[in-house]
Amino acid sequence: MTDLTDMNKESESQARIADAMTAPSLGIEEPQPTIPADALEDPAPQPVPDLQTVSEERSLMQDAWITMRSRPLFWISAALIFVFLLMAAFPQLFVFSGRTPDWSDLDKARMGPDSVAIFGYDLQGQDIYVRTIYGARASILVGVCTALGAAVIGVVLGTLGGFIGRFLDTLLSRTADVFFAIPLLLGGILIMYTFRTTAESPYFVVVFKVVMALSVLGWPNVYRLMRSSVMQVKPSEYVMAAKALGANPLRIIGSHIIPNAIAPVIVVSTIDLGSYIATEATLSYLGIGLQAPAISWGIAISDASAIGYVRNAPHMLLFPSLFLSLTVLAFIMMGEVVRDAMDPKLR
Amino acid sequence: MRAITPALIGVASLALLASGCASDGGTNNNGGETGGATEISIRGCTPENKLIASNTNEVCGGNVLQAVTSKLVYYNPDNSAPELDIAESIESPDAQNFTVKLKQGYKFHDGTEVKAKNFVDAWNWAAYGTNTQLASSFFEPIEGYDKLQCGVDKESGEADCTKNKPEAETMSGLKVVDDYTFTIKTTTPTSNLEVRLGYTAFAPQPDSFFADTSQGKTEFGTLPVGAGPYKIVSNTATEMVLEKFADYSGAHAGSVDKVTFRIYNDMNTAYNDVVANNLDLTDQVPADQLVNDQWKNDLVNEDGTPRYGTKETGVIQVMTFSPIDDQLKSIDMRDALSMALDREQITKQIFNGARTPATGWVSPVVDGYKAGACTACVFDPTKAKELYEKAGGYKGTLTIAVNGDGGHKEWAEAVCNQWKNNLGVTCAVEATPNFQTLRKGINNRELKGLYRGGWQMDYPSIENFLTPIYSTGASSNDGDFSDKKFDQLLKDAAAETDLNKANELYQEAERILGEKMPSIPQWYQSSQYGYSSKIAEVKMTPFSTFDLSSIKLK
Numbered sequence: 001m002t003d004l005t006d007m008n009k010e011s012e013s014q015a016r017i018a019d020a021m022t023a024p025s026l027g028i029e030e031p032q033p034t035i036p037a038d039a040l041e042d043p044a045p046q047p048v049p050d051l052q053t054v055s056e057e058r059s060l061m062q063d064a065w066i067t068m069r070s071r072p073l074f075w076i077s078a079a080l081i082f083v084f085l086l087m088a089a090f091p092q093l094f095v096f097s098g099r100t101p102d103w104s105d106l107d108k109a110r111m112g113p114d115s116v117a118i119f120g121y122d123l124q125g126q127d128i129y130v131r132t133i134y135g136a137r138a139s140i141l142v143g144v145c146t147a148l149g150a151a152v153i154g155v156v157l158g159t160l161g162g163f164i165g166r167f168l169d170t171l172l173s174r175t176a177d178v179f180f181a182i183p184l185l186l187g188g189i190l191i192m193y194t195f196r197t198t199a200e201s202p203y204f205v206v207v208f209k210v211v212m213a214l215s216v217l218g219w220p221n222v223y224r225l226m227r228s229s230v231m232q233v234k235p236s237e238y239v240m241a242a243k244a245l246g247a248n249p250l251r252i253i254g255s256h257i258i259p260n261a262i263a264p265v266i267v268v269s270t271i272d273l274g275s276y277i278a279t280e281a282t283l284s285y286l287g288i289g290l291q292a293p294a295i296s297w298g299i300a301i302s303d304a305s306a307i308g309y310v311r312n313a314p315h316m317l318l319f320p321s322l323f324l325s326l327t328v329l330a331f332i333m334m335g336e337v338v339r340d341a342m343d344p345k346l347r
Numbered sequence: 348m349r350a351i352t353p354a355l356i357g358v359a360s361l362a363l364l365a366s367g368c369a370s371d372g373g374t375n376n377n378g379g380e381t382g383g384a385t386e387i388s389i390r391g392c393t394p395e396n397k398l399i400a401s402n403t404n405e406v407c408g409g410n411v412l413q414a415v416t417s418k419l420v421y422y423n424p425d426n427s428a429p430e431l432d433i434a435e436s437i438e439s440p441d442a443q444n445f446t447v448k449l450k451q452g453y454k455f456h457d458g459t460e461v462k463a464k465n466f467v468d469a470w471n472w473a474a475y476g477t478n479t480q481l482a483s484s485f486f487e488p489i490e491g492y493d494k495l496q497c498g499v500d501k502e503s504g505e506a507d508c509t510k511n512k513p514e515a516e517t518m519s520g521l522k523v524v525d526d527y528t529f530t531i532k533t534t535t536p537t538s539n540l541e542v543r544l545g546y547t548a549f550a551p552q553p554d555s556f557f558a559d560t561s562q563g564k565t566e567f568g569t570l571p572v573g574a575g576p577y578k579i580v581s582n583t584a585t586e587m588v589l590e591k592f593a594d595y596s597g598a599h600a601g602s603v604d605k606v607t608f609r610i611y612n613d614m615n616t617a618y619n620d621v622v623a624n625n626l627d628l629t630d631q632v633p634a635d636q637l638v639n640d641q642w643k644n645d646l647v648n649e650d651g652t653p654r655y656g657t658k659e660t661g662v663i664q665v666m667t668f669s670p671i672d673d674q675l676k677s678i679d680m681r682d683a684l685s686m687a688l689d690r691e692q693i694t695k696q697i698f699n700g701a702r703t704p705a706t707g708w709v710s711p712v713v714d715g716y717k718a719g720a721c722t723a724c725v726f727d728p729t730k731a732k733e734l735y736e737k738a739g740g741y742k743g744t745l746t747i748a749v750n751g752d753g754g755h756k757e758w759a760e761a762v763c764n765q766w767k768n769n770l771g772v773t774c775a776v777e778a779t780p781n782f783q784t785l786r787k788g789i790n791n792r793e794l795k796g797l798y799r800g801g802w803q804m805d806y807p808s809i810e811n812f813l814t815p816i817y818s819t820g821a822s823s824n825d826g827d828f829s830d831k832k833f834d835q836l837l838k839d840a841a842a843e844t845d846l847n848k849a850n851e852l853y854q855e856a857e858r859i860l861g862e863k864m865p866s867i868p869q870w871y872q873s874s875q876y877g878y879s880s881k882i883a884e885v886k887m888t889p890f891s892t893f894d895l896s897s898i899k900l901k
């Protein structure tokens with residue numbers, strides 16, 4: 001591992017620095033900017049133009065975008081995700097019957113689809129279509145927030161561990177190992193049982209608890225990726241150049257390390273997002289994730305999955321499950337597409 | 348078998364009928380009448396404790412002990428009326444001093460005769476504090492019971508048997524007169540004592556029980572010896588086997604030679620086994636199988652006759668008003684909430700007929716039941732809304748606390764929805780992870796709103812549904828209900844020697860509950876059971892156990 005003192009020794013040659021400044025970070029080919037000859041002779045080179053790194057990073061994204069937009073899978077998953085996001089934000093847009101998710105008519109319990117309730121009625125005589133539409137919010141919120149939460153924790157700690165190294169790295173890595181050893185579902189059950197929600201808890205507190213539980217267990221995944229990615233980027237010439245030019249570590253991390261090391265994290269987080277949604281459904285199914293009056297697909301599946309109900313009213317189970325599967329599928333497909341575009345080596 | 352045409356099945360069943368043997372179990376437990384010995388298998392579950400009559404208060408062990416023990420009184424499985432069993436007579440001039448005479452010739456499974464001292468010694472042992480028997484409180488009415496309890500530790504405030512040993516070893520209210528006669532004296536008049544004596548805790552214990560020196564009588568409790576129609580021959584982790592007791596001299600002898608209780612962890616599995624004729628009896632049908640009468644379609648013989656049944660049991664479900672919730676103090680509010688409940692709809696749609704709408708606080712299976720004590724139990728949404736607005740409405744979220752492990756969430760949500768629809772109240776269900784958590788919240792009076800209360804009778808008497816739950820300071824008075832007139836009526840009724848007059852006083856007391864609404868009666872419970880094709884008749888008791896002596900095979 002190289003540290004700053006080593007770096008200074010290495011950066012004896014001005015020419016090397018100049019070369020390094022133009023080195024493409026992720027194998028992206030671009031015409032190298034020509035460096036004026038007088039720059040080479042100048043003992044105190046001008047500050048590294050930020051523009052270059054920024055433009056390279058943008059071009060990475062641009063390149064990914066070009067790869068992705070040519071793939072039908074991307075458009076299918078993007079369309080699905082768009083619909084589900086819209087459903088989560090404005091469920092009322094999708095409900096044409098005017099029924100609220102609270103609406104119930106016990107006399108209609110377990111009845112099949114009719115002209116108003118196109119998915120039929122559940123155990124309480126509530127409209128399954130309306131409940132399924134409104135259930136999207138919980139699942140999407142949990143999925144997106146958990147993916148973000150795990151990514152933030154993982155990226156911050158991973159960068160620190162990878163960049164500073166030494167004792168901090170060891171400490172963080174072993175801590176991550178401890179959390180990594182706890183299976184997501186088992187840990188989720190443990191945490192949700194310890195911090196139970198009551199009927200009076202506000203909606204966002206209930207969701208937040210699930211998000212916290214899953215984030216706390218999901219970050220080691222991101223941490224490991226980020227750490228190794230940072231360690232890969234750190235010895236790069238452009239980082240050395242920045243150091244040699246006297247940029248402070250925060251600036252180096254912010255402008256050079258993170259933009260060049262973040263790609264795998266984006267990929268993994270997108271794929272994990274799908275599995276977080278599935279885990280939330282599982283926790284709710286077990287009766288410890290979200291709880292009524294919160295509406296979620298997991299709760300709906302849990303309520304409808306006794307064998308006698310499946311035999312007599314399979315529609316109660318079918319529709320929430322279908323929506324759950326579609327959402328998870330959409331996010332995982334999107335993750336695959338992003339991975340293919342950003343990390344061609346894994347293709 | 349599936350490929351056989353309907354015509355062939357007709358022929359086959361005709362042939363079976365002609366030969367007088369219609370059993371088609373087709374399983375290894377179908378010993379058949381050819382060998383002479385008949386046997387059946389019943390769904391069992393792991394008993395909580397060793398099988399000791401005074402330490403068993405749950406169904407898993409109770410099912411077995413029901414057949415292994417005989418008591419002074421036998422509850423008729425049809426109407427749960429008490430009939431004398433071992434007792435020749437139980438007489439009392441004043442509802443306080445009782446003389447019990449025993450029938451001669453009753454034998455324990457080890458051959459010794461049932462005598463008066465077997466009762467007195469067993470009861471004294473069960474009531475003795477140091478023995479920590481679960482059912483010891485059943486002996487509370489007997490004089491001298493308090494002297495057998497461990498002293499209360501000053502620091503912890505709880506009974507502590509190591510520091511404060513009980514003062515006496517025998518209750519002063521029990522006296523052996525001769526081998527077949529003993530007397531009982533109760534602390535206060537207890538007119539329905541006879542009805543109580545049929546409970547398993549009052550079973551006599553043989554001399555071998557007292558000879559067992561193992562801690563907690565575990566050796567005896569594995570293979571208990573009773574005076575019942577069946578004796579237990581093996582008891583393992585997977586099954587308990589009972590055999591007919593040859594020397595049984597009572598009126599309720601078994602008809603099947605061998606009964607095996609097979610331990611199931613999951614009632615769904617047991618149900619499926621009964622459907623497939625691999626098990627002969629199950630006392631539970633999963634709630635989801637009741638939908639659209641699915642179970643009635645599953646449980647039919649090939650000739651189309653049903654092999655299922657329903658038995659009204661002595662269980663009532665209520666919702667108790669939390670005593671710490673000031674908004675629920677007004678009678679108008681309580682009546683409104685009760686009237687806004689469409690019990691009919693919930694019992695039909697949520698329970699698929701496994702519950703009956705309640706009209707009072709007492710189960711219809713018991714002696715002294717009279718319908719209609721709860722006038723506010725009639726569904727009337729208009730009047731409910733009026734009363735609700737008169738009471739000023741409920742501010743905030745009204746919660747119904749239930750235990751999440753007992754299948755109570757469904758009805759609680761339905762109740763909430765009805766209140767939302769009929770009264771416009773904001774209502775939510777609060778499900779605790781398990782029963783213990785709910786009980787803790789109730790006992791510490793931490794919960795607001797309403798909470799679930801279920802009551803299974805200990806003995807079939809109207810008194811058992813009133814005194815332990817609604818008398819001032821009673822052990823199960825979760826709503827802290829207190830009413831002087833109510834308490835006085837209960838006292839008067841207990842002292843009344845004429846059972847009919849006593850019941851009238853109890854009914855009058857129940858009407859006071861109708862005025863004060865300490866809780867909302869919801870529904871009476873019934874048990875569903877299923878049996879295999881080889882059983883012709885089976886009866887379930889109002890305690891949800893099977894009456895083995897009434898089983899008849901085809």
